[in-house]
Amino acid sequence: MRDKKIQGDSRWLLWKLALSFSFIGSFPVLIAGVWIIQDARTHIAKSTLEVTRLMTQSMDAMRESLTGITQYGINELSSTLLDINRKMPDKAREQLEGVYKSFFEASERELEGLDLSEEARRVLKGRLEKIKGDLIGLSQATYADMTSEMRAAIENNKQVVAGSILSAEEGTKAVTVAAKSEMDKAVAEASRQIWTDVGVTIALVIVFAVTLGIIMARRIANPIKALADTARRIAEGDLTLSVERRSRGELGILEAAFKEMLLYLKKIAELVEKISRGDLTGQIEPRSDRDALGKSLKEMSFYLREMAVLATNISAGHLREEVVPRSDQDGLGKAFSDVVQYLRSIALTAARIAKGDLVREVQLGSKEDVLGEALREMILGLRSLISGIRTGAQQMSEDARSQAVAVQGISDSIRQMAHNVQAIAQRTEAQSVSIEETSSSVEEMAMTAREISESVGSFSMSMEKTTESVLKIIEAIQDIEIHVNTLVMVSREAGTDAEKGTEAVMRTLEGITQIKQAVEDTARVIKRLSDKSERIGEIVNLIDGIADQTNLLALNATIIAAQAGEHGRGFAVVADEIKGLAERTMKSTREIGDLIRSIQMESGEAVKLMKMSSESVVSGVTLSMEAEQALGKILKSVQKSEGMVYQIAEATREQGKSAEHVKKAIEEIRKMLDQILRAIDEQSKGSKQIRSAVGDIRDLSHEINSSMEVQATGLSQIAASMQEINQLVQRNSEQARRLLQSVDRFILEG
Structure with a gap:
């Protein structure tokens, strides 16, 4: 247009x-x-x-x-x-x-x-x-x-x-x-x-x-x-x-x-x-002061x-x-x-x-402030986490102190057990010496009995020739007096040895009873040790669970710190430290668990050994009682022989006073000799029984010594294990203290 x-x-x-x-x-x-x-x-x-x-x-x-x-x-x-x-x-x-x-x-x-x-x-x-x-x-x-x-x-x-x-x-x-x-x-x-x-x-x-x-x-x-x-x-x-x-x-x-x-x-x-x-990057310069567009x-x-x-x-x-x-x-x-x-x-x-300041609240920019809300929830989660870690560390420290006291008590009990076992071993050694002496005395008594038997045989032959000559009778009577005096001495010694044997058997019985009591006490202590080991295992499982939860929470904190970027590096370092501490705690609890299982196994073995020792002690008590009965019989026989010897001496003196009664005396002597032979025969049988009992007691003493050595070795191993447990408890206490120091840098309340 x-x-x-x-x-x-x-x-x-x-x-x-x-x-x-x-x-x-x-x-x-x-x-x-x-x-x-x-x-x-x-x-x-x-x-x-x-x-x-x-x-x-x-x-x-x-x-x-x-x-x-x-x-x-x-x-x-x-x-x-x-x-x-x-x-x-x-x-x-x-x-x-x-x-x-x-x-x-x-x-x-x-x-x-x-x-x-x-x-x-x-x-x-x-x-x-x-x-x-x-x-x-x-x-x-x-x-x-x-x-x-x-x-x-x-x-x-x-x-x-x-x-x-x-x-x-x-x-x-x-x-x-x-x-x-x-x-x-x-x-x-x-x-x-x-x-x-x-x-x-x-x-x-x-x-x-x-x-x-x-x-x-x-x-x-x-x-x-x-x-x-x-x-x-x-x-x-x-x-x-x-x-x-x-x-x-x-x-x-x-x-x-x-x-x-x-x-x-x-x-x-x-x-x-x-x-x-x-x-x-482009630029333009106004043409004049009135260039409003430029x-x-x-x-x-x-x-x-x-x-x-x-x-x-x-x-x-x-x-x-x-x-x-x-x-x-x-x-x-x-x-x-x-x-x-x-x-x-x-x-x-x-x-x-x-820096550890968890007191201040996060001010939200608006109701839709998702990042601020996430930070607020993270702070609340960290407060709960740190409180839980602090409570767990304090409980861990208290448990460590309780464990240290319990371990110290167990160590003292084990040392007392070792001392008792050593004392029992010494008593058993002394008993072995006494048994050897008793065996020697019994052997001497048997030899004396054989000599008496031989003398009685000779005396019988002399009695057959008494009628031949009075002189020979007088000489024979003198020989009889000598032998009778010797027999009196031997009888007295046999009685004394029998009394000593009885006393030794009584002491052996008392020692075996003490051994039985010590074995029962040891079994009870080991049972308490096993119970405490189970309690320690429960505590270790609790610590392991806390460390596992701490590890998971540390991972969540690391993720939130990674989300925060540069500003979350400091918190990421703390989260890594907490995670490392939790891993070290889990490692320590695993070691403690292994040691506790080892202690429980050794405690079981010790209980078995104690049971075997108790059975051996019961057997020893039975044998000692039998030995006591045998020695009582020997003592009665010796006392009876001693009376007979006194009678022979009296008859010999009577025979020396009067020759008229020679035949009667000879007859009576023959009767007495028969009785002596029977007594000697019984004494030989008793000596054999005594030798057998002494051998049994000797074997029992060796078995007791072997059991005491096994018990001493087991107690040494238990003491070493308790020492390791004490060191682990101390390390746990130190780790709990470090964990508390790490957690104390966080401020939870104003």
Whole structure:
């Protein structure tokens, strides 16, 4: 429509020029020339106004294009920032999920290696899956919350940029209004100048009126048409054309202005295109102080560069930079400032946790503050964990002290048992010596009995020859007196030896009774030791369970510290220390468990040995009682023999006083000799029994000595084991003390 109007105006101008040729050579030519000039100037003014209108429309179109391009650039920047924000959590999420996967695979392998029932294994697997889901959901919720905050900040940035574009539009409108006002003033001034110059120009343009009119019409109409076409293409957004200055004067100035405007618009379009691609390195300088569009674009480019650098620093973990909003309407600056303040508060909370401060509560930014809620739950979990560890360590320390007291009591009992066993061994050795002496006495008594038997035989032969000679009888009586005296001495010695044997057997019986009592006491002590070992085993299982739970909680704390990143390193060190301490505690409890099982096995062996010793002691008591009975019989026989010997002595004395009673005496002596032979025979039998009993007692003494040696060896091993247990208890006490020191660095109450 505008092109048709311009073409119509041009044809109308040419028609009026052609009409003026019909009046050449007459006075009306002057009037026509003046009218043509005036009409030409009027058309110039109209064309200028049309060009101004087209420029205004072009500026409006350019503004709309700039708004669209800028909006497109902001959208691209927003999508780029969101992509950066999305990729960063994706990468962190992938790393965290990799850590989760490795941890839970290792946990499942450890679970498969445990000797558990199917139900327990299924429950543990379910708990592991639940913990895995909770951790992944927590990390996703945290990153989703940060992403939503970043999107809100970008929306605020869009509003700020829209405000900047609105300001640029207002500046453009102001420039357009000012240009139009100046153009109106120029047209009015040109109209006044026409009437002023009419008188002067009449004389000059009369001759060349027609020619000058045609030439001016062509020179003015063609450039104006070209400028109108250029303005139309600029209004359509085509900035690929070029404008060359071909005229002079006002048209030349207008063409130069069009050329500069086109170059300026091309530069602005290039900058906006770079911004739309995410390239913020481009710069533009305002043409003048009144270049509102250039100033707005420069400030927008600088502001976006600042925001991009700040976003990069935040993604790298630099939180020391201050973010100051440009104005109250700077939504993007406020959003970045809020994000930095929030991350600083989270970092400060993590630093306090790393230093052991668990007293302060986490202030939530809003109801949807997932990261703050996670930190609060982590602090609550750490408080519970540290309290449990502290209570367990204190209980461990108290149990260690109780174990030390119990072990000391057991060690004292074992030392007393060893002393008793040594005393029993010494008594048994003395008893063996007494038994050997008794055996020697019995042998001597047997030899004496044999001698008596031989003497009695000789005496019988002498008695047969008594009738031959009294002298021989007297000599025989003297021999009998000698032998009787010897027999008296032997009888007394036999009685004394029998009494000593009886006393030795009684002492042996008492010693065996003491051995039996000591064996029973030892069995009871070993039974108490076994019971205490079972109690220690229960305590060790409790400590093992606490260490296992501590290890699992340390793993959870390590995962949360890994999620916190740089700010969770200090806490990760504490979690690793707790985990190492738990592993050392589990190792120590396993060693204690092995030692306790070894002690229980040795205690069982000791109980068996004690039972065997008790049976041997009972057998020894029985044999000692039999030996006592045999010695009693021997003592009675000896006493009886001693009486007979006294009777023989009395008879011999009576026989020496009177020879008349020789035959009677001989008969009585024969009777007595028969009795003596019978007594000697009984004494031989008793001596054999005594020798057999003494041999049994000797064997029993050797068995008792062997049992005492075995008991002494077992007690030595038990004492060594108790010493190792005491050392392990001391190490557990030291580990509990170190665990308390490690836990005391955490402050749980204000």
